[in-house]
Amino acid sequence: MLAGKTALITGSTSGIGKAMAETLAAAGANVALNGFGDAAEIEAQRESLETQFQVKASYHAADMSKPAEIEAMMAAAADTHGPIDILINNAGIQHVSDIADFPPERWDAIIAVNLSSAFHTTRLALPSMREAGWGRIINVASVHGLVASKHKSAYVAAKHGIVGLTKATALDAAGSGVTCNALCPGWVLTALVQKQVDALAEQEGLDQETAKTRLVSEKMPASQFVTPEQLAGLTLFLCGPNADQMSGASLPVDGAWTAQ
Ligand code: NAD
Numbered sequence: 001m002l003a004g005k006t007a008l009i010t011g012s013t014s015g016i017g018k019a020m021a022e023t024l025a026a027a028g029a030n031v032a033l034n035g036f037g038d039a040a041e042i043e044a045q046r047e048s049l050e051t052q053f054q055v056k057a058s059y060h061a062a063d064m065s066k067p068a069e070i071e072a073m074m075a076a077a078a079d080t081h082g083p084i085d086i087l088i089n090n091a092g093i094q095h096v097s098d099i100a101d102f103p104p105e106r107w108d109a110i111i112a113v114n115l116s117s118a119f120h121t122t123r124l125a126l127p128s129m130r131e132a133g134w135g136r137i138i139n140v141a142s143v144h145g146l147v148a149s150k151h152k153s154a155y156v157a158a159k160h161g162i163v164g165l166t167k168a169t170a171l172d173a174a175g176s177g178v179t180c181n182a183l184c185p186g187w188v189l190t191a192l193v194q195k196q197v198d199a200l201a202e203q204e205g206l207d208q209e210t211a212k213t214r215l216v217s218e219k220m221p222a223s224q225f226v227t228p229e230q231l232a233g234l235t236l237f238l239c240g241p242n243a244d245q246m247s248g249a250s251l252p253v254d255g256a257w258t259a260q
Pocket of ligand 1: 010011012013014015016017034035036037062063064065090091092093113114140141142143184185186187188189190191192193
């Protein structure tokens with residue numbers, strides 16, 4: 001379905017972004033990976049995408065908090081693959097603390113990685129998408145783009161920001177064949193959430209399974225984690241022809257969290 005297209009996925013060395021890279025490669029897209037991690041493991045991931053799915057896979061280590069590195073990554077991806085057809089803004093970080101104690105440098109980092117990086121990749125990718133008359137921009141927001149939770153001021157502000165950026169991008173791209181949508185997942189059991197499970201287990205003296213159940217049940221009526229593969233499947237739908245007229249939407253995938 002995506003043969004001949006190229007997808008760039010920020011933060012694709014782990015969790016949700018990694019599953020999206022695999023699903024898009026399985027659908028025939030060449031993929032440009034990005035994110036932090038062990039160099040050998042990332043190279044093994046890149047190689048395995050190429051051999052498993054017969055696509056071209058590249059990797060760039062750009063730090064999404066640094067606009068100059070984002071520009072270098074976008075230029076390198078275009079050199080290797082040609083114009084980017086599918087842009088997935090997924091890299092994200094979290095810090096949990098009361099706003100009065102929230103370290104200002106963590107605020108700056110979260111706004112830079114979770115929000116501003118998507119502005120930079122979008123402004124750089126949009127011209128060639130417009131020229132091609134086709135493009136997909138998918139922003140990985142969160143339920144926290146729609147509602148707030150305690151002690152997550154920077155994350156909630158950044159994710160509400162990216163929901164707004166999604167609408168603004170959709171309007172600027174309207175009629176050009178380029179769409180922009182946001183995914184708003186509830187809890188997904190990735191490295192980002194495992195840290196919060198560990199913190200809860202330690203604070204309350206709980207075992208891992210009880211801490212996971214407590215965390216997921218607190219907000220999600222369905223009491224089950226969303227999986228990275230489910231989000232990757234929705235991404236694939238958004239890349240398909242049935243989503244040609246879907247743009248500017250923020251799609252909750254949250255076991256009815258935001259239905260309350
Ligand atoms: P994760 O920690 O497994 O993956 C995050 C990815 O971002 C990794 O590849 C990491 O290396 C990369 N990254 C972090 N900082 C970076 C930086 N400065 N530059 C480049 N790459 C960087 O977490 P995840 O849960 O897969 O998170 C992916 C996205 O999904 C994030 O935007 C997150 O906010 C969002 N999200 C997660 C959940 C959840 O419950 N896990 C829920 C809603 C939204």
